[in-house]
Amino acid sequence: MTTVLIALAVLAVLGAVFGAILGFASKVFAVEKDPKEEAVLECLPGANCGGCGYPGCSGYAAAVASGKAPVNLCAVGEGPVAAKIAEIMGVENVSVVRQEAVVHCTGGGVDHTKFNYLGIKDCLSASLVAGGPLDCAYGCLGFGTCMKACPFDAIHVKDGVAVVDHDKCMACGKCVEVCPRHIISLEPFKTKKHVTIPCSSKAKGPVVTKVCTDGCIGCGICAKACPKEAITLVDNLARIDYEKCVGCGICASKCPRHLITVDDKPSTFQPVPKKAEVTEEAQEPKVATETPAPTMTEETLTPEIAKAEGEVISETTQEAKKEPEVVKTKETLKDPKPAEDTSKVE
Amino acid sequence: MDVQKLITIALGAILINNFIFSQFLGICPFMGVSKSSETAVGMGLAVTFVMGLASAVCYPINKYILVSEVIFPNAVDNLKFMQTIVFILVIASLVQFIEMFLQKTMPSLYTALGVYLPLITTNCAVLGVVLQNVQNDYSFIESVVYGVTGGLGFLLAIYLFSAIREKLQFSENPKSFDGFPIALVTAGLLALCFGGFSGLNIFG
Structure with missing residues (x-):
């Protein structure tokens, strides 16, 4: 019995002593953290992806709190998180x-x-x-x-x-x-429809047509077609300047390789109900083709027109398939047909 | 102080009685933190650090409290049976204390080891080393040497394993073996290799 009591007493005393030491240590060794840093850390998603360029969310929070980093670097949290951080830091939020x-x-x-x-x-x-x-x-x-x-x-x-x-x-x-x-x-992804050139080939046209069914041949038709002059040819490859691109998709309809793609971005834009889509498909496309392209600024690109534009693309790409004479560059004139045939097979 | 005995303890702890491969202690961090060699080395160093300190702290607590001849003149009455629970208490508090201490005084070391320290709180390799110190009747110096070299053995094991696991990522395994199963098989093969050291007879 006495052994049990002694054991209990020893354990209790040891526990109390260690507890006291730890409690004391937490006061003595307390590291003063910026309360802002912790507040910022709480806003962050905690994915620790490092996309902001800092080691994890805590690293970014420390950088923001010390004023070394802007508030809008978190790509995961996007706008809402940036807004919260901006509020904590008392800075005006810059849109992400x-x-x-x-x-x-x-x-x-x-x-x-x-x-x-x-x-x-x-x-x-x-x-x-x-x-x-x-x-x-x-x-x-x-x-x-x-x-x-x-x-x-x-x-x-x-x-x-x-x-x-x-x-x-x-x-x-x-x-x-x-x-x-x-x-x-x-x-x-800032325009209503995102236009992408999914090719990285800097090879010349004939080489590309040999090794790929859809690669960019550097014909430059898209660059000429673009009403905003957002597309430039660099090293036989068309590139889009997203500062200028308004997402009209005209380049996609003109591309002889049908390479340029126009995507909806469902994550941030309200999708148009399916029924409306079908009816628009039936009526709109021709009207939309007649709309003069240069007037298509971001403001005039209402969802409806944008939708119609999307349909136009599918229409006009088919047209382009029927009439290969649209293609004016030498490289493509050589053999636009075989390339298209293979793409159809695929 | 018998240097020869210290060397025997050290080599024994690193190679022959390796904590992971022949005693199967500390398997949890061994499997959990060995995906890249960078983190594995961090974990190994933290374990070495804590094992050495825990050996040093637990030795006097055991000798002057639990099995003290002054408090318990009769050897039957002493608190030997309390060793496990007391050591757990000591190690847990020690790790917490070290974490706070490092954060304040050595921020650079804290950023290197800080993430791994809380993981070691209940690591059985640390508890194992202090219990073995008691069982083997090691002196204070011997205990610390056994603790530190035991940690070095852990570091060696986890580093070797992580290096293999990095290569393993690119291997084509049968689907059922992919990931954790193949890592366990690899650990088994490594343990077999370390089994070869068991024949070593140091200093005759």
């Missing part, structure tokens, strides 16, 4: 442009391979073997290095090419960093 990762490859060249690669299933190691198994030196290798890097499960390899799930993408930029081909980039 939503960004998303875009893979600049359609996978049109997956069937054109130089050799059968059987090594480690990783894009970097595959790209080290004679520049990768693909004939196209710029195409997606499809081994999913980006997929493994993505902390949000937002990028997947489908049919040999990486595809971004736009609902899940938080624009942290991890995939952009790891891609050994540098074909993924973050693009601002």
